[in-house]
Amino acid sequence: METGTGIDARYAASAEQIERAKRSLAGGVATAMRATQRPVPLVIDHGEGSHLFDIDGNSYIDYVIGFGPMLLGHSPEAIIEAVSEQIRRGFTYGAQHRLEAEVAERIVEIVPCAELVCFSTTGSEAVQAALRIARATTGRPKVVKFEGHYHGWLDPMLASTPGIPPAAAEQPSPLEPVPATPGQGDLSGVLVARWNDPEELSRILEEHGDEVAAVIMEPIASNGGLIPPAPGYLEAARELTRAAGTMLIFDEVVTGFRVALGGAQERYSVTPDLAIYGKAIAAGMPLSAVAGTREAMEIVADGRLAHLGTFNCTPPAAAAAVAALDIYRERSPGLYEDLEKVAATLAVGLAEAADEAGVPLKTHQVGPLLQMFILDPQTEVTSYADTAGADPDRLALFSELMLARGVIVLPRGWWFISTAHSAADVEATLEAARGALTELAEKT
Ligand code: PLP
Numbered sequence: 001m002e003t004g005t006g007i008d009a010r011y012a013a014s015a016e017q018i019e020r021a022k023r024s025l026a027g028g029v030a031t032a033m034r035a036t037q038r039p040v041p042l043v044i045d046h047g048e049g050s051h052l053f054d055i056d057g058n059s060y061i062d063y064v065i066g067f068g069p070m071l072l073g074h075s076p077e078a079i080i081e082a083v084s085e086q087i088r089r090g091f092t093y094g095a096q097h098r099l100e101a102e103v104a105e106r107i108v109e110i111v112p113c114a115e116l117v118c119f120s121t122t123g124s125e126a127v128q129a130a131l132r133i134a135r136a137t138t139g140r141p142k143v144v145k146f147e148g149h150y151h152g153w154l155d156p157m158l159a160s161t162p163g164i165p166p167a168a169a170e171q172p173s174p175l176e177p178v179p180a181t182p183g184q185g186d187l188s189g190v191l192v193a194r195w196n197d198p199e200e201l202s203r204i205l206e207e208h209g210d211e212v213a214a215v216i217m218e219p220i221a222s223n224g225g226l227i228p229p230a231p232g233y234l235e236a237a238r239e240l241t242r243a244a245g246t247m248l249i250f251d252e253v254v255t256g257f258r259v260a261l262g263g264a265q266e267r268y269s270v271t272p273d274l275a276i277y278g279k280a281i282a283a284g285m286p287l288s289a290v291a292g293t294r295e296a297m298e299i300v301a302d303g304r305l306a307h308l309g310t311f312n313c314t315p316p317a318a319a320a321a322v323a324a325l326d327i328y329r330e331r332s333p334g335l336y337e338d339l340e341k342v343a344a345t346l347a348v349g350l351a352e353a354a355d356e357a358g359v360p361l362k363t364h365q366v367g368p369l370l371q372m373f374i375l376d377p378q379t380e381v382t383s384y385a386d387t388a389g390a391d392p393d394r395l396a397l398f399s400e401l402m403l404a405r406g407v408i409v410l411p412r413g414w415w416f417i418s419t420a421h422s423a424a425d426v427e428a429t430l431e432a433a434r435g436a437l438t439e440l441a442e443k444t
Helices: 009-022 032-036 077-087 098-110 123-138 198-211 233-244 263-268 294-301 315-330 334-357 384-389 392-404 423-443
Strands: 044-048 051-054 059-062 116-120 142-146 190-193 212-217 247-251 274-277 288-292 361-366 369-374 414-416
Touching: 009 051, 059 423, 077 315, 098 116, 098 288, 098 315, 116 123, 116 294, 123 142, 123 212, 123 247, 123 274, 123 288, 123 294, 142 198, 190 198, 198 212, 198 233, 212 233, 233 247, 247 263, 263 274, 288 294, 334 361, 334 369, 334 423, 369 392, 392 423
Parallel strands: 142 190, 142 212, 212 247, 247 274
Antiparallel strands: 044 051, 051 059, 116 288, 274 288, 361 369, 369 414
16 A cells, blocks of 8 residues: 555655655755665664664564664663663763773773774764874875775765775776765875775885875775675785884774674784774764774873864763673673674575575675675675676665565665574564565566
8 A cells, every 4th residue: 555655555654754854854864874765764663672663653673773883782771771870960071980981991901902092972083083193193194995995974084985886997096086975075185995905005005105194994894795804904904004104994883892892803813003983882872982002092192182072972872881891791702603693594594585586696794794785696796896796776675675574674785683683583584585585586
């Protein structure tokens, strides 16, 4: 059944609410990414465990988990308790509180590169702090980033991000940075490299090294296809940056506390100078951090670098982070092994379902992260350019067909698994996927 707007009646209240919001809220959503949900951006009433409940009364198994923060599922009791207790004592003081050091101490204990920490509120801001630290420490102006990696929405990092078609194979590197939005500032300080190509990184650093303050990367290219580092690549990047006097920055906003307790740097045993955390650090409360070696963070510690923010490490966010980090640590390694098992079961089940339905499906899975491509499963995907042959429209339709069956998956096929996802959820999800893939094969 459809509403007057052509939207299925089961989403009528969401569609109506989005129309209402559009009259005062630009675009009807609070962050552009959420506008991509089809057939309509859902309006949520509440979340509990692995499920979201929309204002039409539909319930869904949720594999977006807030775009990653809700690693412990929605509304986890331990975090609610910690935040509720703190919030009665004040929201923000404009002064210090004990919990700041308690969060920082935990990060220093957990994260290999962390000797000192500073806090921001969002991942994008923490990226800016890390870049400023690198530029100020080295006295160099430029940054190398990788095609298809995402480091938040701020200038000049929103260039050559996922969603932008990859550069032609014959384009020499560094690649031309491609802005993802009008209104981006000057991109001349950004050099774009291809992921997983140590020779190319070596050449770029040889030619431009004295101008390059930092090489920043998602150590697993999570946003642009969940592409892990090739064996030896992170080690090569570590050596090359050290030799060039350039800082190595791991953006662990996605991977931090998720692909291992100590993030990608623990998983791959490569230690950067600086690392950036957000999302899962406070299990859904807004908090981000830059962690680094004492040497790399010295310029913050001695007060030379301006690192500011009214909301940096508010007491409720800090309370959530202390509780979340304690849960991750106390339940490690079992928590990470279990997450990995759930994700692997989903990956295998999806591949089987696609095979049966005759849909070409390739999956990548690392820890509790999963990426689907509608692409010949034999295709090797080791850099962003390799994703060019995938079919984003069919993938988006798959996501819409899953939604109709009570499962939320991002239209770009990127799944986040939480500790709340049960064996029953996995079974129900795979049942939905069998139906959705069969319908996809019939429709396209
Ligand atoms: N870095 C990475 C790897 C991310 O995935 C994101 C957000 O998705 C960010 C940085 C920016 O974080 P935020 O959206 O909290 O600003």
